[in-house]
Amino acid sequence: MKIQILLTSMLLIAISHTAQAAPTLSMGTSTTVADSNSILQLSIADTDMAYGGFNARLEYPSCMAVTNVAAGSLLGDSFVIDSVAATDGATTNLALIAYSGTETFSTDGDLLSLTFQVGADCATGQHIVSFATVNAEPLVNTKHAISNQDGTVSVSHLVTNGGITIMETDNDTDNDGMNDDWEILHFGDLSHNGFADGDRDGYTDLQEYINFLANELDPAETAFDPTVANEAGGTGYQEPSQGGSLWILMIPAIQSAVNAGQ
Numbered sequence: 001m002k003i004q005i006l007l008t009s010m011l012l013i014a015i016s017h018t019a020q021a022a023p024t025l026s027m028g029t030s031t032t033v034a035d036s037n038s039i040l041q042l043s044i045a046d047t048d049m050a051y052g053g054f055n056a057r058l059e060y061p062s063c064m065a066v067t068n069v070a071a072g073s074l075l076g077d078s079f080v081i082d083s084v085a086a087t088d089g090a091t092t093n094l095a096l097i098a099y100s101g102t103e104t105f106s107t108d109g110d111l112l113s114l115t116f117q118v119g120a121d122c123a124t125g126q127h128i129v130s131f132a133t134v135n136a137e138p139l140v141n142t143k144h145a146i147s148n149q150d151g152t153v154s155v156s157h158l159v160t161n162g163g164i165t166i167m168e169t170d171n172d173t174d175n176d177g178m179n180d181d182w183e184i185l186h187f188g189d190l191s192h193n194g195f196a197d198g199d200r201d202g203y204t205d206l207q208e209y210i211n212f213l214a215n216e217l218d219p220a221e222t223a224f225d226p227t228v229a230n231e232a233g234g235t236g237y238q239e240p241s242q243g244g245s246l247w248i249l250m251i252p253a254i255q256s257a258v259n260a261g262q
């Protein structure tokens with residue numbers, strides 16, 4: 001009942017629309033394996049004013065469940081966050097609301113961090129996490145809404161869907177310890193052997209994969225990605241060689257060895 005009262009009181013504002021520039025609510029994406037946890041961020045971009053709250057109803061396959069909804073970096077302590085899930089056949093709906101009578105958010109960034117439990121029965125492939133496109137209630141906007149600073153006006157906005165891609169397990173044809181789907185996702189092919197550190201962040205590609213598999217975040221709370229520099233200090237971190245990439249040091253040595261063998 002609590003969520004319905006909140007939704008009704010907050011979302012009546014969504015009936016009116018204004019000509020404000022359009023911020024965008026976006027669901028993040030992730031890649032994981034079945035029977036694991038995966039975190040997606042609900043973020044906002046193209047902000048140009050102060051906002052007092054928002055609601056959204058997300059839809060995703062019922063083989064996944066949201067087990068935690070936490071405030072993102074944009075929401076201060078006074079924000080009330082509430083959610084309720086309902087499963088309808090093969091799809092689950094999650095109604096979310098976050099508002100504060102005193103604080104606002106006014107810059108681009110993360111609003112909520114959602115932990116998805118990906119069931120062992122989830123098929124491999126892409127699973128869309130989408131914003132609802134129809135109202136569940138005739139009198140209020142249950143799809144999604146963003147309010148202005150004092151909650152009196154609903155702001156025109158856009159939404160971008162996200163999703164979770166579930167990789168096949170036991171899919172490592174080149175026997176380098178890294179799932180082939182994960183390699184192709186990040187590198188485009190299977191040419192990497194795990195020892196390189198292409199993003200020069202102190203974690204080898206294999207270590208990035210292991211940390212990713214363990215749902216581990218780096219010290220900046222960012223997911224591991226072999227193409228994006230992660231914060232130093234996480235599991236497996238090793239100070240990168242001074243003067244730049246290990247590759248820069250190794251390639252001349254490899255080249256000279258090749259030449260010597262010719």
Ligand SMILES: [Ca+2]
Pocket residue numbers: 171172173174175176177178179180183190
């Ligand atoms: Ca592989």
Ligand SMILES: [Ca+2]
Pocket residue numbers: 196197198199200201202203204205208226
């Ligand atoms: Ca790296």
Ligand SMILES: [Ca+2]
Pocket residue numbers: 199201203208224225226227228229230
């Ligand atoms: Ca990285």
